[in-house]
Structures are given as structure tokens and as C-alpha cells.
Amino acid sequence: MARIDVNHVRHSYLPNPQKDADFALREVHHVFEDGGAYALLGPSGCGKTTLLNIISGLLHPSHGQLLFNGKDVTNLSTQERNIAQVFQFPVIYDTMTVYDNLAFPLRNRGVPEADVDRKVRETLEMIDLASWAKKKARGLTADQKQKISLGRGLVRSDVNAILFDEPLTVIDPHMKWVLRSQLKQLHRRFGYTMVYVTHDQTEALTFAEQVVVMYDGGIVQIGTPAELFERPRHTFVGYFIGSPGMNVMPVAIDGKTATLGSQRIELPGAPKAGSGAVELGIRPEYVRLGREGMAVQVSKVEDLGRHKVVRAKLEGRDISAVIGEDETLPADPKVRFDPAGINIYADSWRVEMEA
Amino acid sequence: MEKTWNNKAWFMVLPVLLLVAFSAVIPLMTVVNYSVQDTFGNNVFFWNGSDWYTEILESERFWLSMVRNLIFSATILAIEIPLGIFIALNMPKKGWGVPVCLVLMALPLLIPWNVVGTIWQVFGRIDIGLLGYTLSSLGFDYNYVNDPTDAWVTVILMDVWHWTSLVVLLCYAGLVSIPDAFYQAAKIDGASRWAVFRYIQLPKMNRVLLIAVLLRFMDSFMIYTEPFVVTGGGPGNSTTFLSIDLVKIAIGQFDLGPAAAMSIIYFLIILLLSWVFYTVMTNVDAER
Numbered sequence: 001m002a003r004i005d006v007n008h009v010r011h012s013y014l015p016n017p018q019k020d021a022d023f024a025l026r027e028v029h030h031v032f033e034d035g036g037a038y039a040l041l042g043p044s045g046c047g048k049t050t051l052l053n054i055i056s057g058l059l060h061p062s063h064g065q066l067l068f069n070g071k072d073v074t075n076l077s078t079q080e081r082n083i084a085q086v087f088q089f090p091v092i093y094d095t096m097t098v099y100d101n102l103a104f105p106l107r108n109r110g111v112p113e114a115d116v117d118r119k120v121r122e123t124l125e126m127i128d129l130a131s132w133a134k135k136k137a138r139g140l141t142a143d144q145k146q147k148i149s150l151g152r153g154l155v156r157s158d159v160n161a162i163l164f165d166e167p168l169t170v171i172d173p174h175m176k177w178v179l180r181s182q183l184k185q186l187h188r189r190f191g192y193t194m195v196y197v198t199h200d201q202t203e204a205l206t207f208a209e210q211v212v213v214m215y216d217g218g219i220v221q222i223g224t225p226a227e228l229f230e231r232p233r234h235t236f237v238g239y240f241i242g243s244p245g246m247n248v249m250p251v252a253i254d255g256k257t258a259t260l261g262s263q264r265i266e267l268p269g270a271p272k273a274g275s276g277a278v279e280l281g282i283r284p285e286y287v288r289l290g291r292e293g294m295a296v297q298v299s300k301v302e303d304l305g306r307h308k309v310v311r312a313k314l315e316g317r318d319i320s321a322v323i324g325e326d327e328t329l330p331a332d333p334k335v336r337f338d339p340a341g342i343n344i345y346a347d348s349w350r351v352e353m354e355a
Numbered sequence: 356m357e358k359t360w361n362n363k364a365w366f367m368v369l370p371v372l373l374l375v376a377f378s379a380v381i382p383l384m385t386v387v388n389y390s391v392q393d394t395f396g397n398n399v400f401f402w403n404g405s406d407w408y409t410e411i412l413e414s415e416r417f418w419l420s421m422v423r424n425l426i427f428s429a430t431i432l433a434i435e436i437p438l439g440i441f442i443a444l445n446m447p448k449k450g451w452g453v454p455v456c457l458v459l460m461a462l463p464l465l466i467p468w469n470v471v472g473t474i475w476q477v478f479g480r481i482d483i484g485l486l487g488y489t490l491s492s493l494g495f496d497y498n499y500v501n502d503p504t505d506a507w508v509t510v511i512l513m514d515v516w517h518w519t520s521l522v523v524l525l526c527y528a529g530l531v532s533i534p535d536a537f538y539q540a541a542k543i544d545g546a547s548r549w550a551v552f553r554y555i556q557l558p559k560m561n562r563v564l565l566i567a568v569l570l571r572f573m574d575s576f577m578i579y580t581e582p583f584v585v586t587g588g589g590p591g592n593s594t595t596f597l598s599i600d601l602v603k604i605a606i607g608q609f610d611l612g613p614a615a616a617m618s619i620i621y622f623l624i625i626l627l628l629s630w631v632f633y634t635v636m637t638n639v640d641a642e643r
Contacts, residue, residue, distance in 0.1 A: 058539050078542040091540035093554045104554070105544040152544055 001193050002068040002160035004032040004055060009064030011050055017062065024050045025061070026217040032161070034069075035191040037184075039208035041198060043240065047217040048197045052163050055195065056083045068160050084153020085163040089170060090145035094138035098129055101137050102151050109156075123155040126186065143175040154186070161193040168203065180207060201241050213237050229283070230341075235348045238281050244309055244320045246343075247287065251280040253344065261315035263294045268339040269353030276347025284309065286341025287321035289329065293336035298329060383622075389615035407616035417617065419592070420600040427596060428575040431514045435571055436564070438515070439522025444556070446527055457527075460520040472584025475513040479585070499586060503593035510582045510594055517581070518571060525567045529560035562636075569632045576625065597621055 011025040020026055025047040032038055040048040053059040055066065057078035066074045073081050093101050102123050106116045124130040127147040132140070137148060146167060153162050164183075168176045184207065187194055198204050204211050205225040213221045213228065213236075221233040232238035238246030251258040251265070258265040258280050265280065289310060296312040296319065303325075310321045314335060321335060344351050390407055392400040411417050446456045463471070479499050481487040490497040499509040533555065541551045579598040582588065588595035588603070595603070601621065605614035 053539075056539075056543065058542065078539075079545040083543060085539070085543050087536040087540060089534060089536055091536050093558075095554060095558045104546070104550075108545040108547065108550060149540070152540075 003034040005067035007065040009061045011061045039196045039204035041204040042214035046214045084159045086167045088166045092137045099133040127151045164196040271344040279345040281343045284320040284322040286338040288336045293334040407612045424596040443526035468580035472581040476585045522567045525563040529563040
């Protein structure tokens with residue numbers, strides 16, 4: 001297991017990148033702590049797979065440096081880095097048996113056959129495929145195949161990290177949950193450093209201790225699921241995490257008051273001066289619907305079973321609110337913003353408020 | 356579910372039955388007819404039973420052609436399949452090189468058989484041919500007209516030149532269908548170049564390879580035009596393969612009976628081999 005330092009890494013798929021827009025990965029500077037479970041979350045094309053492939057050595061970064069436990073590995077090959085990686089589509093060697101699939105990475109490294117046998121049997125137990133050992137791998141279901149891909153990483157006890165590239169995309173929904181909890185269990189028992197790439201926020205938030213949100217080739221926020229939810233550092237994080245995403249509306253700030261059209265909103269504190277357009281962000285969960293506050297025109301109510309999502313217009317802008325399953329809309333609905341849920345953004349980045 | 360029986364359905368398949376009858380069954384039956392009769396001209400035929408078959412099966416000439424043909428097929432398979440795989444593995448996977456390579460590979464396949472024969476017939480000539488002239492100027496005693504070995508080398512080279520492309524294109528199609536993730540996983544698993552070939556590329560190519568082997572075997576077992584144009588089956592009978600021999604008997608000597616019997620035997624051999632290949636291929640599929 002290793003601590004992974006990503007030092008000012010930039011990457012471009014073009015031979016001569018000039019502008020920022022040429023870079024698939026603008027600049028990433030981050031430390032993945034030893035034994036941590038991280039999720040890289042972001043929309044398609046944000047650079048998360050690029051970052052993962054740079055860590056595993058499948059890509060060589062255009063700029064920057066990569067350290068494993070303080071040792072520079074930027075120029076080492078994938079094999080020398082000793083990394084395990086699970087891909088979106090299960091990769092199995094389908095002419096081999098399940099047993100031989102797991103033995104493959106060890107045999108390639110010239111491990112004595114007795115040790116291979118011991119490690120493979122251990123791993124088969126870990127991934128719950130012991131009874132399949134002698135079967136040809138091609139007959140397995142997608143989730144079993146994905147377990148084999150994972151197993152080929154686990155079988156080498158000395159791997160520096162296990163990387164996952166959207167590993168549950170092709171897995172049935174109910175098996176997704178099972179595999180995810182097995183991954184968490186493996187992480188707790190063996191303390192692997194795990195980096196998990198996904199565009200599914202539920203997957204990221206349930207798997208990881210630290211979620212790294214990426215957007216447009218850079219990291220916009222790193223935090224626990226709660227931090228990402230309560231205090232999105234960037235309006236993108238607000239949109240991307242949560243369902244529905246955060247309400248963001250342009251406001252004018254004067255001390256501890258924000259003005260939205262003809263409405264005045266009390267803030268929990270006075271925002272520090274920021275440059276650029278000022279916006280107020282509030283999650284639908286903190287928008288209180290009742291008989292007092294700012295008048296809204298409700299356009300539709302979506303009943304999601306556990307709660308309802310109210311879509312409405314406030315001062316001509318779309319706003320969503322979440323209300324309980326049993327609550328009903330008042331005849332003349334009005335909204336208040338819970339101060340605890342208010343964040344102020346300048347030029348899309350969150351600014352602190354002084355009490 | 357109860358099936359509805361309706362005899363009108365027979366009318367629907369009638370056109371196909373007629374087509375197959377005229378294109379295959381009836382011609383085949385006339386051959387069968389010839390193979391059991393003898394004639395001394397004037398369109399008078401005598402029943403001859405299985406005599407022609409016995410004669411063909413007991414003739415050394417038939418078996419020699421057969422052995423030559425088998426050696427020829429085995430040789431070109433042994434060269435074209437590995438060479439085809441090797442070239443396909445080394446072809447570019449993306450960029451401008453792909454269309455260039457594909458066109459270059461497809462060129463020999465577009466040339467008609469008799470033209471291929473003519474090209475090599477001229478190419479190998481020691482007086483004006485580039486290959487023949489160069490070789491003899493360099494002091495090699497090369498002459499495909501007189502020397503059986505040289506004739507064989509020329510015919511095999513010609514077939515390799517003409518048909519390796521087919522194997523290449525089939526293998527290449529198999530190779531490009533392998534997702535990148537397989538190669539990446541292999542790197543992570545520390546697989547050697549050989550292991551990547553043995554456990555990823557070869558298994559993914561095995562179906563197209565079976566087709567390639569089948570096509571090349573069938574084609575080479577029936578080969579006629581190219582060696583006929585280049586060597587005419589000679590020197591002596593050294594490059595007389597089954598189909599050349601058949602044509603010699605049927606049209607050269609006008610021995611319709613033996614030729615018909617030989618055709619039937621030839622046909623049965625090809626049918627048997629096709630069945631063997633079919634069985635092997637479906638078994639491989641069933642294993643999946």
C-alpha cells in the first residue's frame with residue numbers, strides 16, 4: 001500500500017498543447033493518503049479517467065510528477081508501479097479457467113507455483129468464487145467476471161493501490177449494491193489504497209471517505225460526502241451532487257442581506273468581498289415551503305415516493321424545493337431559505353461569510 | 356403450439372428447389388450418370404457399374420495428384436497463416452497508415468486468377484522476368500520450366516503472394532475488435548508480449564482464423580488456374596494437382612467416365628472436409 005502524491009500533473013492528448021483548453025487535465029495537485037478510499041467524481045470528459053490512467057502508468061503525463069510513498073515513479077512502467085486496475089468492462093482471459101486468470105499476474109512475475117496456489121486460493125475466498133476455480137472464465141456472468149478482474153488485483157498482496165474505472169457500469173442494479181459493499185468490506189479488512197472513478201454520485205458517496213469532484217480537467221472540491229452536500233465549493237459541485245441539484249440564483253449583496261429582484265434574503269453572515277458575478281446557492285432540501293416568505297408560482301410537483309420535489313418560479317427563476325411525502329402545498333405557497341443552507345458564490349467559487 | 360399444416364407452402368419453396376436443381380443437382384446427376392457408363396462414341400452408352408471408380412481409386416496417377424495437392428495445401432497453410440497473423444499484428448491500428456495498408460493488402464485479392472498466373476509466369480522467366488533474370492544473373496540455377504523444385508517454389512510463392520492478404524485482413528478484423536482495456540489489463544498484470552498474443556490476441560482471432568484456414572484450404576485444394584497458367588502442371592507431372600489432372604482426363608483425353616468418377620470422388624472428399632471443418636467450428640462455438 002502506498003501514499004500517492006500527484007504533483008502538479010497536467011496532461012494533454014495533443015502533441016504541442018498551447019492553451020489551457022488543450023489540456024484534458026489542467027492541473028491536479030493532490031495527495032491520496034495510504035489506505036484511503038477515494039472517489040473521483042465528475043461528468044464524462046472531465047479528466048477523471050485520464051488522471052486514473054496517469055496514476056496507473058498507462059498514460060505518461062505531459063507535465064508534473066507522481067510519487068508513491070515519496071519515490072518518484074513518473075517514468076516507471078505500469079508493471080513496475082505494481083498497481084491493480086479494474087476497468088469499466090470486465091477483462092478476463094476467456095481461454096483460461098478462473099483459477100488461471102487469478103494466477104496469471106503472479107506467474108507473469110515469476111512467483112513460485114506453491115505461493116501462487118496459496119495466494120490464488122485466498123483470493124478466491126475473498127471474492128467468493130472458490131467453487132468456480134476449475135471453470136472456464138468465459139461462462140461467467142458480468143458481475144463474476146468483474147470480480148475476477150478485481151481478484152487479479154487482489155492476488156498480488158503488495159499492490160500499491162487498487163484503481164477502479166467505473167467498474168459497475170455493466171453490472172445489474174442489485175449486484176451493484178452487493179459488489180459495492182464487498183469492496184467496502186475488503187477496504188476495511190485489508191486497508192488498500194483505493195481510487196474509484198465514477199460519474200454516479202450515489203456510488204461515489206457510498207464508497208468513498210473522500211470524494212474528489214472533477215470538472216473540466218481540474219479538481220473543484222475534495223471532501224467528505226457531507227461537506228460536498230452542505231458546502232459545495234463551486235456551483236458545479238452544487239449542481240452535480242444532489243438530486244435535484246442546488247438552486248443557484250444571481251443576487252446583489254449588501255452586508256448581511258442579499259437582494260433577489262424585489263426580495264430581500266437575510267444571510268447568516270456578511271460574505272467577504274469576491275470578484276465577478278455574485279450568486280446565492282441553496283439546496284432544495286433547505287428551501288422551506290409555507291405560508292410565509294417569498295411568493296412563488298408552483299409549476300409542478302414530482303412525487304418520488306420518499307419525498308416530493310416542488311418545481312416553482314421565484315422572481316421569474318426556476319427553483320426546486322423538497323417537501324415531505326405527507327406535506328401538502330398551501331393555497332398561496334411562499335418560500336423561506338433556511339440560513340444554514342445558504343452559500344454565496346462569487347464567480348462560481350464559494351466565498352466565506354463573516355458572522 | 357399446434358402447427359398449422361398447409362400444403363400450399365410447398366409452392367413457396369418451389370422456386371428455390373428449381374434453382375438448386377438446375378444449378379447443382381441436375382449437373383451433378385449427369386456427372387453421376389457418366390461415371391457409371393462407358394461410351395465408344397455415337398452417343399451410345401453402356402452400363403459400367405463401379406469400374407471407373409475402382410480404376411481411379413487404384414490408379415497411381417490419382418493418388419500422386421492427391422498427395423501433391425495435400426502437400427501444396429499444407430505448405431501454403433503453414434506459410435500463409437503464420438505470416439498473415441504476423442503481418443496483421445504489425446499493421447497500424449490507427450492513423451493514415453491504416454487505409455494505406457488495407458489498400459495494399461487488398462490489391463492482390465482484386466487481381467483475376469489467370470492474370471496472377473500470367474504475372475508470375477512472366478516474372479519467373481529467366482530471359483525477361485524480373486525474378487528469373489535476377490536470380491540467374493546472381494548465379495542461381497533457377498528455372499521453373501525444367502526444374503520441379505523451382506516450379507513448386509514459384510507456384511507456392513505465387514499463392515502466398517496472392518492469398519496471404521486474405522488471412523491478414525481476416526486477422527486484422529479480429530484484432531481491431533479487441534477493446535483497449537484488454538491490453539491495459541495485460542500491462543497491469545505484467546504480461547509479456549508473448550502472453551498478450553497467446554491469451555488475448557489469439558483467442559480473439561480464433562474464429563476468423565478458422566474461417567481463414569477453411570477458405571484457404573478449400574481454395575488451395577481446388578486450385579487450378581494459376582499453376583495451370585504458370586507451369587501447365589509440369590515439368591512432367593510435378594505440379595499437376597487434382598483439378599488440373601481432372602481437366603486433363605476430361606478435356607485433354609476426353610475420358611468422360613473416369614473423369615466423372617474422379618469428379619465424384621473429389622466432390623466427396625471436399626464434402627467430407629467441409630463437414631469436418633463445420634463440426635470443428637460449431638464445437639468451438641458451443642464451448643463459448
